[in-house]
Amino acid sequence: MNLFALTTLAAGSPVGHVIDKPIYGQWGISNATVMLILSAIVTLLVLIPAARKIATGKSGTLEDLRAKGTLANLIEVICLYLRDEIFKPLLREDTDKYIGVLWTFFWFILINNLLGLVPLADILAMFKINAMPTDHGTTYVGIGGTATQSIWVTSALAIIAFIFMNGTALKKDFVGFFKHLTAGAPVFMWPIMVPVEIIGTFVKPFALSLRLFANMTGGHIIVGTLLGFVVSLSIGLGGIAGHGLALLPLLGTIAIYMLEVLVAFIQAFIFTYLTGLFLSQLIVHDHDHGHEHGHDDHGHVMNVDMDHQAPTTH
Amino acid sequence: MSMQPSVLNLVLAAGGDNPFAGTIYQGIAAAIVFIVVLVILKKLAWGPILTGLQDRENKIKTDLEEAEKSAKDATATLKQYEAKLAAAQEESRKLIEEARGDAQRVAAQLKDQTQTEITQMKDKAARDINAAKEQALTELYTQAAIMSTQIAGRILKRELNADDQQAIVDESLAQLKAENN
Numbered sequence: 102m103n104l105f106a107l108t109t110l111a112a113g114s115p116v117g118h119v120i121d122k123p124i125y126g127q128w129g130i131s132n133a134t135v136m137l138i139l140s141a142i143v144t145l146l147v148l149i150p151a152a153r154k155i156a157t158g159k160s161g162t163l164e165d166l167r168a169k170g171t172l173a174n175l176i177e178v179i180c181l182y183l184r185d186e187i188f189k190p191l192l193r194e195d196t197d198k199y200i201g202v203l204w205t206f207f208w209f210i211l212i213n214n215l216l217g218l219v220p221l222a223d224i225l226a227m228f229k230i231n232a233m234p235t236d237h238g239t240t241y242v243g244i245g246g247t248a249t250q251s252i253w254v255t256s257a258l259a260i261i262a263f264i265f266m267n268g269t270a271l272k273k274d275f276v277g278f279f280k281h282l283t284a285g286a287p288v289f290m291w292p293i294m295v296p297v298e299i300i301g302t303f304v305k306p307f308a309l310s311l312r313l314f315a316n317m318t319g320g321h322i323i324v325g326t327l328l329g330f331v332v333s334l335s336i337g338l339g340g341i342a343g344h345g346l347a348l349l350p351l352l353g354t355i356a357i358y359m360l361e362v363l364v365a366f367i368q369a370f371i372f373t374y375l376t377g378l379f380l381s382q383l384i385v386h387d388h389d390h391g392h393e394h395g396h397d398d399h400g401h402v403m404n405v406d407m408d409h410q411a412p413t414t415h
Numbered sequence: 416m417s418m419q420p421s422v423l424n425l426v427l428a429a430g431g432d433n434p435f436a437g438t439i440y441q442g443i444a445a446a447i448v449f450i451v452v453l454v455i456l457k458k459l460a461w462g463p464i465l466t467g468l469q470d471r472e473n474k475i476k477t478d479l480e481e482a483e484k485s486a487k488d489a490t491a492t493l494k495q496y497e498a499k500l501a502a503a504q505e506e507s508r509k510l511i512e513e514a515r516g517d518a519q520r521v522a523a524q525l526k527d528q529t530q531t532e533i534t535q536m537k538d539k540a541a542r543d544i545n546a547a548k549e550q551a552l553t554e555l556y557t558q559a560a561i562m563s564t565q566i567a568g569r570i571l572k573r574e575l576n577a578d579d580q581q582a583i584v585d586e587s588l589a590q591l592k593a594e595n596n
Contacts, residue, residue, distance in 0.1 A: 114432055116432035116434055119434070120433065120434055120436040121437045121441065128438040128440055129440050130440075130444075131437065133437060133444070134441060134444040137448045138448060141452045144452055144456070145452065145456070145459075148456060148460045149456075149459045149460050152459065152462075153463060155463065155464045155468075156466060156467045157463075157466060157467045157470040157471075165470075166467070166470060166471040166474055177464070177468075180464060180468075184468070197465055200461070200465065201456070201457045201465070202453065205452060205453045205461075208456075209449060209452055209453075251436070251437045251445075252434075252437065253438065253439065253440075254441055254442065254444075254445040257441075257442035257443070257444075257445035258445060258449060260446070261446060261449055261450070318434050
């Protein structure tokens with residue numbers, strides 16, 4: 102039995118191959134859970150040693166300020182790009198305060214996405230390791246699959262992002278957070294603006310979770326479907342014609358796989374970027390955005406809304 | 416599902432799978448794993464990385480500031496040296512002019528002095544010549560008078576004593592001088 106047959110048989114269908122499965126029939130622990138833990142270990146094993154090589158050395162020379170090693174440099178370039186090019190224009194002087202959480206989102210999601218592209222289940226099944234029965238009568242193993250494909254996992258990450266964004270904004274400027282719900286509109290517009298803004302607050306994390314889930318699921322289903330065609334043609338049709346025709350979906354699979362590697366990076370970036378962007382919308386007050394903080398003659402902190410010139414003391 | 420699945424079988428099988436498979440447990444697991452990773456990374460990775468990046472930025476910033484300051488200092492020093500050089504050139508020009516003036520003055524002075532000396536020498540020479548001439552003439556006259564008186568004595572055969580002879584000579588000389596004047 103070849104690898105392609107195993108791939109398809111292990112799942113029973115393209116969707117079946119992609120989606121999360123409970124281990125020993127209990128949802129308490131599933132493929133996604135195992136992959137989350139595996140990704141966490143890989144993330145820590147990759148980033149912690151690299152961080153030591155990026156950290157300032159103690160030799161007292163200029164060498165101290167240089168990242169040592171290929172991996173450390175690769176990680177530094179990405180971290181530096183996210184910090185300086187992406188988040189500094191958004192979060193400004195607060196960037197370094199929040200960049201740790203944003204970096205964690207990026208690397209954790211990226212490594213989850215990339216590990217999901219490694220056909221661990223299929224490789225293990227090929228060697229008949231940890232094979233278990235399923236509803237379809239085929240086999241699968243606890244290791245394998247993409248944790249970020251599970252809507253439950255992406256929702257959890259989005260909820261953390263939601264708490265991070267709104268919690269930070271509330272802590273930084275409690276009254277300002279609620280003022281944001283009016284979007285700086287005149288009072289008579291508030292009955293419309295406030296509900297819209299409240300809905301927006303919840304739609305943002307919902308979109309984050311759905312985007313990551315849909316992208317991971319969609320791409321993997323295409324890969325599964327194309328591999329299904331390969332198996333169908335080579336085994337179902339058979340002969341020179343079957344195997345020859347099977348080359349076409351096989352090439353398509355390779356192309357989509359390449360695309361999926363790109364998608365893994367893009368989705369990790371998008372999730373992180375939007376989290377940072379939404380956070381900046383909540384905590385960074387531009388002059389043209391309508392808020393200026395100052396002190397009135399009596400020393401009280403004032404929040405002046407420039408749009409309608411209504412200073413309020415709080 | 417058969418061992419040789421057809422495309423139709425695959426499509427039909429796909430309809431039965433729920434892409435939203437999972438429970439709240441997967442969400443809780445994800446949250447716990449993420450927070451654990453975040454806490455560990457914050458302590459062991461993000462701290463050192465951020466410090467490393469900030470240290471480098473500070474080093475670059477201070478180096479740039481120092482370079483800018485050095486450049487400013489260098490420009491200021493250059494201007495200072497240029498001013499000093501200009502002053503030195505001006506001073507040397509003045510010195511040369513002064514030296515030239517002095518030389519001309521000394522030369523003129525020397526010329527005048529030489530001229531004066533020459534004139535004095537000429538005058539002295541003329542005086543000396545006159546004196547010598549007068550002396551020679553006097554001696555000539557004296558000798559001529561002596562000889563004349565001796566000749567006259569012989570002619571007159573009269574012995575003239577020394578005092579008479581001297582008196583005649585003096586008389587003759589006085590007469591001669593009176594004629595010359």
